[in-house]
Amino acid sequence: MITSTEPITISEVEFDVLWKHLDLDETPLILDVASPGATWDERKQIERATWDELGRRGLGVPSNVDYRLEDLMRLLFQPKREIDARLWVGHLLRAIIATDGRRAVQATWEHGQIALREADVTGLPRHALALLPQTPAGPGASVTLRSEDFAAVAQAATPQEFEQELRARGVRAQDVETLKTMFGKVLAQGQFGSAARDSWGSRHRADRVISFYDTEEGGRYLQARKESVSSEAWTTISPADPRRMLQQITQLHEENVNNAER
Numbered sequence: 001m002i003t004s005t006e007p008i009t010i011s012e013v014e015f016d017v018l019w020k021h022l023d024l025d026e027t028p029l030i031l032d033v034a035s036p037g038a039t040w041d042e043r044k045q046i047e048r049a050t051w052d053e054l055g056r057r058g059l060g061v062p063s064n065v066d067y068r069l070e071d072l073m074r075l076l077f078q079p080k081r082e083i084d085a086r087l088w089v090g091h092l093l094r095a096i097i098a099t100d101g102r103r104a105v106q107a108t109w110e111h112g113q114i115a116l117r118e119a120d121v122t123g124l125p126r127h128a129l130a131l132l133p134q135t136p137a138g139p140g141a142s143v144t145l146r147s148e149d150f151a152a153v154a155q156a157a158t159p160q161e162f163e164q165e166l167r168a169r170g171v172r173a174q175d176v177e178t179l180k181t182m183f184g185k186v187l188a189q190g191q192f193g194s195a196a197r198d199s200w201g202s203r204h205r206a207d208r209v210i211s212f213y214d215t216e217e218g219g220r221y222l223q224a225r226k227e228s229v230s231s232e233a234w235t236t237i238s239p240a241d242p243r244r245m246l247q248q249i250t251q252l253h254e255e256n257v258n259n260a261e262r
Contacts, residue, residue: 005117005118006117007108007115007116007117008059008066008068008069008072008115008116008117009113009114009115009116010054010059010069010113010114010116011112011113011114012033012034012109012112012113012114013033013036013046013050014050014053014054015031015033015114016033016034016035016036017046017047017050017051018054018065018069018070018073019073020035021062021065022065022070022073022074024073024074024076024077025077025078026077026078028076028082028084028096028098028107029084030084030085030086030094030095030096030107030109031076031094031096031107031109031114033109033114069116072105072107072116072117072118073116075098075099075100075103075104075105076096076098076105076107078197078201078203079098079099079100079197080099080100080101080196080197081098081099081101081124081194081195081196081197081253081257082096082097082098082099082124082194082195082196083096083097083098083124083125083127083128083192083193083194083249083253084096084097084192084193084194084195085128085131085190085191085192085193086190086191086193087131087132087188087189087190087191088188088189088190089131089132089133089188089190090187090188091110091111092110093108093109093110093131093190094108094109094110095107095108095109095128095131097119097124097127097128098124099119099121099124101121102121103118103121104118104119104120104121104123104124104127105117105118105119106118106119106127108131124253125246125249125250125253126246128192128249129242129245129246129249132188132190132212132245133188133214134242135188135214135218135219135220136218136219136220136241137219137220137221137239137240137241137244138182138214138215138217138218138219138220138221138239139181139182139217139219139239140178140179140181140182140219140221140238140239141178141238141239142236142237142238142239143175143178143179143182143236143237143238144234144235144236144237145171145175145234145235145237146169146232146233146234146235147225147233147234147235148233149166149169149171150235150237152165152169153165153166153169159180159183162179162180162183163176163180166179179237182215182219182221182237182239183215184215184216184217185215185216185217186213186214186215186216187214187215187216188213188214189211189212189213189214190211190212191209191210191211191212192209192210192211192249192252193205193206193209193210193252194206194252194253194256194257195256196256196257196259196260196261197260198260198261199261204256204259204260205256206252206253206255206256208224208225208226208252209225209252210222210223210224210245210248210249210252211223211224211225212240212245219239220239220240220241220245221237221238221239221240222236222237222238222239222240222244222245222248223235223236223237224236224238224248
């Protein structure tokens with residue numbers, strides 16, 4: 001059983017070489033990195049240099065890969081359940097938290113490096129939320145509007161244009177005023193998704209994501225999109241503290257797991 005909590009950090013090239021060496025097939029999309037080497041000879045040179053570097057850091061050689069590193073890599077292959085994150089938090093960050101049902105792994109990509117560490121099997125949503133900086137809920141209140149209206153007004157270049165577009169689309173005056181308080185310069189944003197496998201091993205990705213954004217004015221907001229009975233898409237924007245974010249990510253994940261197991 002793997003118990004260490006210190007991450008193992010490897011480069012994109014090292015991840016690619018290890019993944020292929022371990023004969024793993026489909027790479028998680030969130031960790032899909034370029035596979036360098038235009039020719040067979042060039043690829044072999046890259047692999048030799050990569051193994052030299054891995055060996056220098058005590059992470060193994062082709063005949064004996066570090067046990068913990070190999071274990072974490074294998075946990076990423078066709079996991080039973082997973083939550084992924086695509087975030088902008090001053091820089092691009094991508095992550096996946098995945099489990100085979102008994103153990104779990106968190107892999108985080110940022111600045112061209114991939115950090116691998118153990119995760120709590122029952123705490124995938126919590127690990128996902130921990131990727132974000134601690135930010136309080138922003139001012140305002142929950143507002144729901146048609147997704148097509150939201151997509152249109154989100155392109156507004158100025159606050160005045162934003163307000164005019166909302167009113168032109170028939171959004172209630174009270175909701176317009178509330179929405180004005182919840183939009184500003186965005187400092188961070190991103191989305192969380194979920195996937196699970198059914199009893200046959202087929203992967204099912206949730207048909208929606210949980211999105212958020214942080215404003216310069218000092219607050220976090222949640223964007224949740226759902227379809228009505230008539231299949232019309234609606235978007236809800238609401239202030240979101242850590243508790244509400246965790247609730248929404250958990251709900252998304254549990255819904256998808258339940259759907260996959262039916």
